Structure formats: C-alpha cells, structure tokens
Amino acid sequence: xxxxxxxxxxxxxxxxxxxxxxxxxxxxxxxxxxxxxxxxxxxxxxxxxxxxxxxxxxxxxxxxxxxxxxxxxxxxxxxxxxxxxxxxxxxxxxxxxxxxxxxxxxxxxxxxxxxxxxxxxxxxxxxxxxxxxxxxxxxxxxxxxxxxxxxxxxxxxxxx
Amino acid sequence: xxxxxxxxxxxxxxxxxxxxxxxxxxxxxxxxxxxxxxxxxxxxxxxxxxxxxxxxxxxxxxxxxxxxxxxxxxxxxxxxxxxxxxxxxxxxxxxxxxxxxxxxxxxxxxxxxxxxxxxxxxxxxxxxxxxxxxxxxxxxxxxxxxxxxxxxxxxxxxxxxxxxxxxxxxxxxxxxxxxxxxxxxxxxxxxxxxxxxxxxxxxxxxxxxxxxxxxxxxxxxxxxxxxxxxxxxxxxxxxxxxxxxxxxxxxxxxxxxxxxxxxxxxxxxxxxxxxxxxxxxxxxxxxxxxxxxxxxxxxxxxxxxxxxxxxxxxxxxxxxxxxxxxxxxxxxxxxxxxxxxxxxxxxxxxxxxxxxxxxxxxx
Numbered sequence: 098x099x100x101x102x103x104x105x106x107x108x109x110x111x112x113x114x115x116x117x118x119x120x121x122x123x124x125x126x127x128x129x130x131x132x133x134x135x136x137x138x139x140x141x142x143x144x145x146x147x148x149x150x151x152x153x154x155x156x157x158x159x160x161x162x163x164x165x166x167x168x169x170x171x172x173x174x175x176x177x178x179x180x181x182x183x184x185x186x187x188x189x190x191x192x193x194x195x196x197x198x199x200x201x202x203x204x205x206x207x208x209x210x211x212x213x214x215x216x217x218x219x220x221x222x223x224x225x226x227x228x229x230x231x232x233x234x235x236x237x238x239x240x241x242x243x244x245x246x247x248x249x250x251x252x253x254x255x256x257x
Numbered sequence: 258x259x260x261x262x263x264x265x266x267x268x269x270x271x272x273x274x275x276x277x278x279x280x281x282x283x284x285x286x287x288x289x290x291x292x293x294x295x296x297x298x299x300x301x302x303x304x305x306x307x308x309x310x311x312x313x314x315x316x317x318x319x320x321x322x323x324x325x326x327x328x329x330x331x332x333x334x335x336x337x338x339x340x341x342x343x344x345x346x347x348x349x350x351x352x353x354x355x356x357x358x359x360x361x362x363x364x365x366x367x368x369x370x371x372x373x374x375x376x377x378x379x380x381x382x383x384x385x386x387x388x389x390x391x392x393x394x395x396x397x398x399x400x401x402x403x404x405x406x407x408x409x410x411x412x413x414x415x416x417x418x419x420x421x422x423x424x425x426x427x428x429x430x431x432x433x434x435x436x437x438x439x440x441x442x443x444x445x446x447x448x449x450x451x452x453x454x455x456x457x458x459x460x461x462x463x464x465x466x467x468x469x470x471x472x473x474x475x476x477x478x479x480x481x482x483x484x485x486x487x488x489x490x491x492x493x494x495x496x497x498x499x500x501x502x503x504x505x506x507x508x509x510x511x512x513x514x515x516x517x518x519x520x521x522x523x524x525x526x527x528x529x530x531x532x533x534x535x536x537x538x539x540x541x542x543x544x545x546x547x548x549x550x551x552x553x554x555x556x557x558x559x560x561x562x563x564x565x566x567x568x569x570x571x572x573x574x575x576x577x578x579x580x581x582x583x584x585x586x587x588x589x590x591x592x593x594x595x596x597x598x599x600x601x602x603x604x605x606x607x608x609x610x611x612x613x614x615x616x617x618x619x620x
Binding site: 098099100101103107129130131132133134135136137138141142153154155174175176177178179199200201213214215216217218235236237253254256 | 304308316414450453460461462481492594596597598
C-alpha cells in the first residue's frame with residue numbers, strides 16, 4: 098500500500114533550512130514548516146528577531162541563520178512541533194538535537210536511546226544529554242540527545 | 258415563564274466568548290449547555306493552537322478553556338448545565354430540559370453555538386464495539402482518562418485524525434496506522450510528521466473493507482483503492498487492532514436552527530448545510546444569531562471570534578447601541594485566519610453565505 102514518506106528535501110527546498118556551512122558552525126534552529134498555516138508564534142518569541150513570518154501570517158517562517166544562536170525558545174512555542182535545534186559540534190564525534198517531547202515517562206539524562214529518522218525508522222543508538230522539564234515551557238519538555246555526527250540531517254526523534 | 262435578555266445555547270468557545278462580550282456590555286445572559294461542564298471541545302484539546310498572538314497561538318486548548326470559563330464566571334454569567342434546548346418557538350420562547358425538567362424561557366435575543374457533530378462512515382462491522390468517532394476517543398483519553406483500545410486504526414488523515422493519533426500515542430496506545438482514501442493527506446504536514454517520526458504509517462489511497470470480530474473489534478481489513486476510489490480487494494490485508502477511530506469530517510450541529518425556521522444553504526467547505534447569516538452573525542430569523550462550528554465548521558480560533566461578533570451584535574440589537582469599530586476589528590482577525598490553502602476556501606464560502614442571506618431575505 099502506498100505510504101506517506103517524509104522527505105528532507107521538501108524542507109531544504111523552502112530555503113529557510115540552515116546552510117551546510119551554518120549547520121556545522123554550532124547550535125541553530127531547523128524549522129520544518131513548509132505549508133501556508135496562519136501561524137507565527139516562532140516569530141514573536143525569538144529574542145534575536147531571527148525568524149520572520151511577516152504579513153500575511155500564512156507565510157512560511159524564514160530563518161536568518163546569522164542571527165540565530167540556537168537558544169531554542171522557538172522549539173517549545175511551535176504548535177506544530179516542527180522546530181529543532183541542531184548542534185553539529187556537540188563534541189568531536191557527536192552532534193546533538195533538541196526536540197519538543199510530550200510523552201511520559203520522561204527519559205533520564207545519560208539514558209541510552211534509539212534514534213529515529215523522520216519516518217520513525219531506527220537509525221542508531223544515542224544518549225540523552227539534557228532535559229528541560231515540562232513545567233518550564235507550559236508542559237512541553239525539551240530534550241537534547243546526542244548521536245553520531247554523520248546523521249545530523251536524518252535524526253529527528255528517538256524512542257526509549 | 259422566565260424572561261432573559263440573551264440566551265446562548267452551547268457553552269463551547271463560541272458560546273463562552275459571546276457570553277463574555279455581552280456581559281461586558283451589561284446584558285443579562287443565560288448560557289445553557291447540555292454537558293456537566295462548559296468549554297465544549299476545548300478541554301480535550303491538549304495541544305497548542307496555531308495562530309498569532311491575538312489568537313492565543315502556542316497556547317493549549319485546555320488553557321484557553323480555563324481562561325474563558327474563568328472570565329465568564331468573573332463577569333457573572335448565569336450558566337445552566339445539564340440543560341438541553343429542544344426547540345425555539347414563537348417570540349423566541351425556548352424549550353429547555355434542565356436536570357430532567359421542562360423549563361420555558363423567553364429571550365429577547367438568542368445565540369446558537371451548538372458546535373458540530375462527527376460524520377459517520379458505514380462499512381461492514383462498523384456497529385461493533387470498538388468502532389468510534391475520533392472525537393469521542395479524544396474525549397475518552399483526554400477528559401475521562403480512559404484508553405478505549407490498545408492497538409488503533411485511524412480512518413482519515415485530516416487534522417482531527419492526525420492530532421488524535423498523536424494524542425493516542427501520548428495516552429500509551431499503539432497506533433497501527435492511519436488510512437486515507439485520497440492520494441495525499443488531508444491535514445497539515447506538521448501534524449503528519451509528528452506521528453511519522455514515532456513510526457506510525459500513513460497509508461494513502463486506501464480504505465477500510467471491514468471491521469473484524471464477533472462481539473468486538475479484533476482486527477481491521479484494509480485495502481488500496483484505484484483512481485476512481487474503487488477498492489482493490491485482491492490486495493486487501495488484515496491488521497491486528499482492537500480500536501477503529503473514524504475521522505472523516507464534521508458537520509454543523511444545526512437542527513435547532515432548522516426548527517426555529519432559519520433559511521439554509523449548502524456549503525461543502527463549511528461542512529455541509531449551514532444557516533444563512535449576515536456579517537453580524539444574525540440568521541434569517543430576526544433576533545436569532547449563530548456562531549462557531551454550527552454556522553460552518555472551522556476551528557476553535559474562528560469560533561471564538563465569531564462568538565464575540567455574535568455577542569456584540571446581540572447587544573447592539575438589545576440596547577440600540579453601535580459598536581462598529583469593535584466589530585470591524587473582529588472581522589479583521591477572522592479574515593486574518595481565513596487565509597492560505599486551508600482557510601481561503603472557507604473565507605469565500607462565508608462571503609457567499611452572507612451574500613445569499615441578503616438575496617433570500619429580500620424575497
């Protein structure tokens with residue numbers, strides 16, 4: 098049966114995906130939002146004015162990759178759970194990704210996890226490195242986990 | 258017989274917003290709701306809403322529900338719960354069954370904000386326990402904290418189907434798949450991406466053949482369809498599920514508007530037959546207003562704005578005061594929301610509705 102496949106190219110085509118150069122510099126927001134949804138809290142919340150939606154609010158958010166510091170404020174506010182922060186330089190071998198996480202029980206820091214791609218396929222093992230508890234962001238937990246660098250464009254979630 | 262200035266039927270986002278606006282402007286309001294708690298569907302919307310700051314974007318539905326309810330109480334709105342309006346008669350006399358007893362209330366103006374009802378889908382085995390509306394399932398998991406099944410098939414990939422699938426994952430269920438008869442999903446890609454990255458398959462161009470099981474759902478047989486939506490039964494397969502959720506759209510819940518004598522039209526992008534109304538949300542029966550999904554299925558955000566508009570318009574009628582500026586601002590916010598691939602069609606449909614109101618009220 099024909100299945101929906103989420104292909105990273107649809108996000109890259111939109112142009113607001115950080116450049117390869119910027120991705121490798123350090124923490125940066127990746128906004129995987131490609132439809133004309135009337136929505137702009139990412140623009141309102143950004144302390145650096147690095148995200149622009151403008152008028153009409155159905156515009157797709159545009160990221161100014163130079164202004165973005167990867168602070169992650171946009172992750173928790175996005176109603177579509179479509180924003181992630183990638184740190185390519187977590188250490189010499191590993192990248193890390195911060196995602197909004199809305200499942201219980203929450204994992205523990207240092208816990209080993211299974212990293213998944215956009216279609217939920219298992220890719221590799223990883224480890225939880227940071228957890229911002231749900232009460233900090235109106236019930237959305239922010240979880241940062243690390244994994245081998247080469248999967249920086251592939252991994253978007255994990256399971257325990 | 259009790260007499261009230263304004264009676265609002267339905268305490269969801271539209272009804273609550275209408276009540277708050279009318280109370281702010283000093284009108285006596287009776288809000289009735291058939292449930293034991295007002296808020297309509299807001300309290301099961303545990304996800305954050307889209308929109309802009311004025312639309313309370315990024316705020317969860319449940320939080321919006323609490324805010325509206327507190328505000329309605331703060332403005333001392335009279336609320337009757339467990340109360341069902343069964344008819345609106347001559348001179349706006351409303352028949353209500355309140356706690357099982359018949360009560361008649363005479364209103365100077367009425368706002369109908371009864372919301373929408375889930376569309377059914379008939380297939381072999383659809384009456385088995387374990388087949389239910391996705392909205393009903395959402396009420397069970399998010400309000401009553403009951404998981405009605407552990408292995409789920411979702412029929413329909415509109416936003417309701419996608420969001421409820423995600424919330425079923427949150428509730429601990431295993432969503433075995435979402436099936437969609439069209440070659441593309443009906444809802445937002447962000448909602449589909451949310452379940453895809455946790456491994457839920459979304460089958461396109463596919464349909465349900467049969468719910469399996471003797472006394473309850475024990476499985477679901479699904480199959481692909483061809484370009485004319487004909488099931489390709491040779492390729493059918495049975496999946497192991499104990500819950501089948503149906504998310505194939507909503508229809509305006511508007512029987513009471515028919516009964517009250519309002520004129521109707523058919524608007525597919527608003528969910529089917531809807532009562533004609535003007536730019537003030539007034540129907541073709543003078544003094545009867547509509548707001549929210551019962552006047553055309555949209556979203557909670559638009560329901561709240563329509564509720565405010567209907568509330569203010571009812572006040573204008575009752576007090577002979579004018580609030581043109583406030584109404585213009587609300588209309589602007591409504592139009593801000595009715596843009597884009599998903600919203601534009603609804604904006605056009607609403608405009609046609611208003612146009613037809615004036616054409617038919619003349620005759």
